[in-house]
Amino acid sequence: MITQSLRSILFLLTGLLVAGLLAAGCGDGFFGVDNPGQIQEEDLNTEQAMSAIVTGMSSDLSAELDQLAFLGARYSDEMSATGSYFLTGRARRGVLESDDVSTYWEGIQRARFSAEDGIERMRRVLGENFGERKEMGARALFFAGTSNRVFGENFNRVVFEGGSAKPRTAAFERGVPYFEEAVNVAQTAGAQDLVHAARGGLAQVHMSLGNWDQAQSYAEQVPTDFVYHALFSRNSSREENEVNQETHERYEMSAIETLVGQVGGEDDPRVPYTDCRGNAGASGVCTAENGAGGNNPHLRQEKFPSLGSDIALVKGAEMRLIEAEAAIRGGSPDLSEFTSQINEVRNHYGLSTISQPNQVGDLDFPTTQDDDALSILDRERHLTLWLEGRRLNDLTRWDHPFIEGGALAYTSNIASERATILPLAESECNNNENVQCPDQEVYTP
């Protein structure tokens, strides 16, 4: 009797278990795979994998863009290194050597390869012109162009596929055909945002190559209110915005004693910050008054208030600034056109307009009080593109007096001589027989 009862109970339990498994199997929860681990390359050669490949391009670019924006801000005149990381002291002195930049080099190389190799795979699987997935193809092409643009804007020399070191202009030149094809493919797909984004990319790389006619002609086709972002989110730590992490979660760099510290805050929507002095603790919004180093006030940037804040890759406002710069390059500068473009940017952000400068002038350091065209351009690009990973390129291509280190920045002893652009990384030198790093790689214009 007891044995029969036990059998009945076991039969019932087995039935419930099977029913439960079948019910759970109907949803994604039970049989769903969260992380398939390593994926063999050949398994990506399917149309179904293309979406993940292009998202990977986006992810790899975002994962490095914010890192470069953070490092570039500390090493340029955008922010003061007021934290406690080991690079803080070097950043204050402008010392940046090959062994400081390996992870940044590797990150942007991965983003570049991810896009370029992914495009080749897409062509093999979808066809030379991306078949029915033209919008996806245009986005991939934009990422390939942009990763080359970011590479060239941040490193003194560039290397591709284990070859020899080349001037950074090689990265800009490499980006051009990707952007050009992106424009064409996006037009075919009817993806106007990607058309604007790719034209903006072309304007950016031609600007850095000094091709002002082409830069101007691409820039003028992008509306002032257009923005195309690199995406960030709080979904995973890899997707988080590092600039926010290092200024809100940690207090590693501050706007103290920078141009933004002088003119930003509530007065300019491009460069918002919170002054943590007297604004910390239970009654304030900051966790501390000083940076993580403990010695300098924390002026907390609010441009990226969240770990999920996106960073602009292409902005119409920058296109106007490219047009403004194009207007004063060459033998007969057009100061009226220059002023018009600058004021369109300022109007866009609700700022007062400026008067036409009397001369092109020279770059000075610091620049806050100068009213010649170059100083205005310097100031407007600085503020409009703040913390977007663009400043090192401007300092370098202008051979800005800031990079000479001849004077203290903005009054005090926090910011002094700074490096201008990142050197070729030690990890490339150590693993590429075609490349040699000097003991201390330095920028040579």
Add this chain to the structure above:
Amino acid sequence: MKLRGAYGESGRAPSAFAAIRTYESTSGDEGEPAVTPGNIGDPDLGPERSREFEGGFEASFFEDRISASFTAYRQRTYDALVNVQPTPSNGFTDTQLRNVGEFENRGIEFDLDTDVIRTEAVTWRLGGSYSTNFTEAIETGPSGDIYVGWNNEIKEGEPVPAVYRDVVKNPDQIPDDPQNVEFEERNLGASYAPQTLNLNTSVTLWEDLTLEVLGQGKFGHVLSSGTAYQNVRREKWPTCNDIQAQISNGDYSGLTAGQIGRCDPDQTTYGMWTRAADYFKLRSLSLQYRVPDQYLPGRLRNASLRFQGRNLFTITDYPGLDPEAFEDGNRPFALFRQEYYNLPPVRSFTFTLKTNF
């Protein structure tokens, strides 16, 4: 006494997927599935092979009151499998398993156990072991030096791997320009300790009270103290307080290049805090008392009390947190170590009451 001798060959196959190019799953575009380059792969990857000779003896003397064993060995590994960093400009940044050349391991293992006193009232045992394992890269293949990450490299004629970092050129001299002390890259030593020493002793009185002591040590290697280096940067490292107070006033007078290189927050390097990590630790000390049968309550068959302390003290000149507090980096490099806010083995005290009914 027994004499021993042996020769052996063995192989080790690479791990699954190591030879093929793979991608890793990740996410992007606000949580959408994505892939990113993973392992670059190596279609020529094969097994590593090892050949080893060893010889030695086992012996005991004075009615087994002294026993000893000794082994000397020499092992050659061919086509050694090592995780190395691939060329970054090829787009893959994870380490790559490669057959990189020929390494040699050689050393000895010596064990000694003695019954110093063996009477009914007192037993005192004393023992220990000493072993060495010296590594050397005999050949590193056509690529030359092998970079395995975090400034660790494999170079012919040097330990596998060794740490190469910047240190001041003339540490004992007063520098001409104290704000720009000259540095140079040097081989600072092996990442892995080539010498290990264990010592143990136990004393038992009247078979009831036993004291056991175990000490362990490692010697001959270096470790980078990221904790010390970072906190010198933050001007928060106690051994640099006085020098930093002087430097903060712009006064470098009397300071040697070594003192500046270690403590100047703007000039110090990881190399200046990569130091000998020799240590010897009192790993365990325990006292156990077996309750004599005549004192046991009626139903208890036996009972004992034991008090043990672990990691009670450390003898070391290592300037960081602890010579045993280290990580293997934040990427899957297999061969290097650094100390960076890692917890050392904790000091603990345990009291145990054990009974059988």
